[in-house]
Amino acid sequence: MDDLLADFLTETNEGLVALDVALLRLERSPQDKPTLSEIFRLVHTIKGTCGFLGLSRLERVAHAAENVLGLYRDGVLAVTPNGVSLILRALDRIKDIISALETNGTEPAGDDGELIRHLDAAAGGEAETPSSQPDEEAAEEFGARAAEPREEALPATRHPAQPVQTAPLRSATPATDTTPEESAGGRAPPQSIRVSVDVLEDLMMLVSELVLTRNQLMQLSRARNDGAYSVPLQRLSHITSDLQDGVMKTRMQPIGNAWAKMPRLVRDLSIELGKKIDLEMRGADTELDRQVLELIKDPLTHMVRNSGDHGLEGPEDRRRAGKSETGRITLNAYHEGGHILIEISDDGRGLSIDRIKQKAVSQGLASESDIAGMSEAEIHRFIFRAGFSTAAAVTAVSGRGVGMDVVKTNVERIGGTIDVSSTEGRGTAFTIKIPLTLAIVSALIVEVAGERFAIPQIGVLELVRVGGGSGSRVERIKDAPVLRLRDRLLPLVSLGRVLGLEEGSRNLDEGGESGFVVVTQVGANVFGIIVDRLFDTEEIVVKPVAPILRHIGMFSGNTILGDGSVIMILDPNGIARVTGVMADGGGSRMDDGKVTSGVRSNEKTALLLFRAGDETPKAVPLGLIARLDDIPVEQIENSGGMPVVQYRGQLMPLLSMTGGFQPQDQERVRQTVLVFSEGDRSLGIMVDAILDVVDEALSVQAGQGRPGFLGSAVVAGRVTDVIDTAWWLRQAGGDWFRPAASSSVTRRLLVVEDSAFFRELVVPALAAEGYEVVAVEGPAEALKLRERGEVFDAIVSDIEMPEMDGFAFAEEVRGGGAWRDLPMVALTGRVEPAAVARGRAAGFTDYVGKYDREALLASLGECFAVPVEA
DSSP: OOOOHHHHHHHHHHHHHHHHHHHHHHHHHTTOOOHHHHHHHHHHHHHHHHHHTTOOOHHHHHHHHHHHHHHHHSSSSSOOOHHHHHHHHHHHHHHHHHHHHHHHOOOOOOHHHHHHHHHHHTTTTTTOOHHHHOOSSSOSTTTOOOOEEEEEEOOOOOOOOOOOOOOOGGGGSHHHHOOHHHHHOOOOOOOOOOHHHHHHHHHHHHHHHHHHHHHHHHHHHHHHOOOOGGGHHHHHHHHHHHHHHHHHHHHHTTTTHHHHHHHHHHHHHHHHHHHEEEEEEOOOOOOEEEHHHHHHHHHHHHHHHHHIIISSOOOHHHHHHTOSSSEEEEEEEEEEETTEEEEEEEESSSOOOHHHHHHHHHHHSSSSHHHTTTHHHHHHHHGGGGOOOOOOOOOOOTTTTHHHHHHHHHHHHHTTTHHHHHHHHEEEEEEEEEEOOOOOEEEEEETTTTTEEEEGGEEEEEEEETTTTTSSSEEEEEOHHHHHHHHEEEEEEHHHHHHTTTTTTTOOTTTTSSEEEEEETTTTEEEEEEESSSEEEEEOOOOOOGGGGGTSEEEEEEEOOSSSSSEEOOHHHHHHHHHHOSSSSSSSSSSSSSOSSSSTTEEEEEEEEESSOOOOOOEEEEEEEEEEEEEGGGGGGGTTTEEEEEEEEEEEEEEEETSSSOGGGOOOSSEEEEEEEETTTEEEEEEEEEEEEEEOOOOOOSSSSSSEEEEEEEEEEEEEEEOHHHHHHHHHHOOOOOOOOOOOOOOOOEOOOOOHHHHHHHHOOOOOOOOOEEEEESHHHHHHHHTTOOOOOOEEEOSSSSOOOOHHHHHHHSSSSTTTTTTEEEEEOSSSSSHHHHHHHHSSSEEEEEEOOHHHHHHHHHHSSSSSOO
């Protein structure tokens, strides 16, 4: 294939993606002249280039479509749904010819006479009657297509189509094109060049090797303690990191590229199924690695087809259910840490718990007694079993459950997880969590029986020391190892035993040896992996698993460490499959009356002990800390009089607990930093040294008005200063929240907050004021406490929470039950008058800005002083 034809195919494929989106936009707004001009220009470009290259068949189809579009543009013909369907059929034919051109280098033989006659008839003013026969049969099963999925090949019917409301994709238009408005304004198109993917892959491979070499040199420098090389090695490390970030950006693409065909897919589903469907896409600009993007396209396509076919009801059923005739499918993508979350939800009929139970029992997947003891979340996860489906009939489009095991397998193959939540009659939501990239990832290095392994950090929740008098120890229930982690029994897997290395690994069951448990999450399942030792986290270069080891299923690759050692990368998904470990979202519940999911101020909590300034230990809840970093001092700069560091693409402010910081005055080479993160905000607190991590019941004695400290407590046998994290967050500026005053009231409070960060922030602060606090992650958990008869003096609730927001929660509490008359304080970042008025109407006693501790304490004092009216 010559270069001219290759360029033509690339540009045409980009144009076809843009045409799909533009035609759907035109169908919604037939009088949209700029869109008509854009469509005509793209088709005209394809036709003109075909003639130059001698592609006669392609030229004839494009020319016939151009004739109709020209009449639309000139206002001679009115744009109709059937007319748009006819143009879309012409584009499908063009795509088929382009696909054959890419494969064979020549146009395929074929007869386009019937299609061209329909186009010519439309151009002549005759009513468009596109054939109801598809150009190709839609595949019934996910992954059954030999070539790229052709979701857009579904047929148009003889019935007029209902316009499909779809959100436009900004990423769908080629970067090198300009809109008519831009051309009129004389704005130059963005500068770009095309580079072969192979070239980028080779460049990524070279950068990976450079990272490995950098790690080896840093290891040698630390081992020999040779200061002469420390500065140039730090510079090399800095440059390598910048180069790695730069090359990674060349691989990153917006997820909107994987969504580009979804509007067309949903439009065709709407016509074929006779349903009205509204597709909403959020976060289309969210970027992820090209390799991950390619692997996630098929699972997304299958899940959207499932939602449209079996998730959404027909118009008549929706009317009877009191819903809008138009069903909604929502795609949402956003970054969270080092991974991306993709949500696919619909407002349809939801999953039927009874039908899933019946199917599970009939297929022998569980007994009736097993089903009776399962939660709804566990029952929902049966749909990921191979061959499981509750659909009354399998259609050509999809069958909910049929193929979901394939989706799950494909997601797990790239180190991701998938989970489902559903409310019968209200809809279903799938959440996919995948790594941003598969090339270079952050991993925790562990050791078992003298052998080291890497565990990707994406699934690591926390680390727990066990045995050796640490307080935590491995117990056994029916010969199965478990760990009592707060209020749950956590199932454990001995890595040494699973890998056949138990002879050299430590026996933690007797309590004499000490070791560690890596608490890992796979989907909604949480379990612990027993290891002997923990090392630091490293950015590792992922190499594929050797063919001789692929049958094991517990490894996702291998890597080379800084000392030259080759180690295997563990796959938590594979370990869970091999061992059969299952837990309900975080371990088996202990039936001892404790809160099923939450934090209690009078229970033990993990504390990080560190030293800063003087010799008195300082403590902060470990759950607040996103990361411990060791930053080269040369990377710390000053901005507006404040130390800052370039951290993950942003400037992160750094605070010193000793007052002031001048990098050039420091003798140390590296600076230890505690990193606090919530959403896209980050703050670093510079400390002198990390001392320990301990589990203690935090009993804070009120401080003496020292700013930045809640007070003192006895931790690990020593008097320890407990820092007021909120005060330090305020010093960073931005929209971190304000610190607070004090109160001596002793009451029992329930805090409802979906953010783990803010739960960890609120509980110690209120506990230091004498309150007993129970914090849960959402209204559902809070209402379970009400059902169990838990008694509180007041409720503090966030407003913006998934599934049930704070307004609905307040209305539910005020609707009846033991908590009906409790004071309720809304704690939220939205304090505009309309939001306050709505909150009070829903039943909130007061409305406090988040996180204004002084106002919160004052509000609680007023609530307890004034009785709540019924």
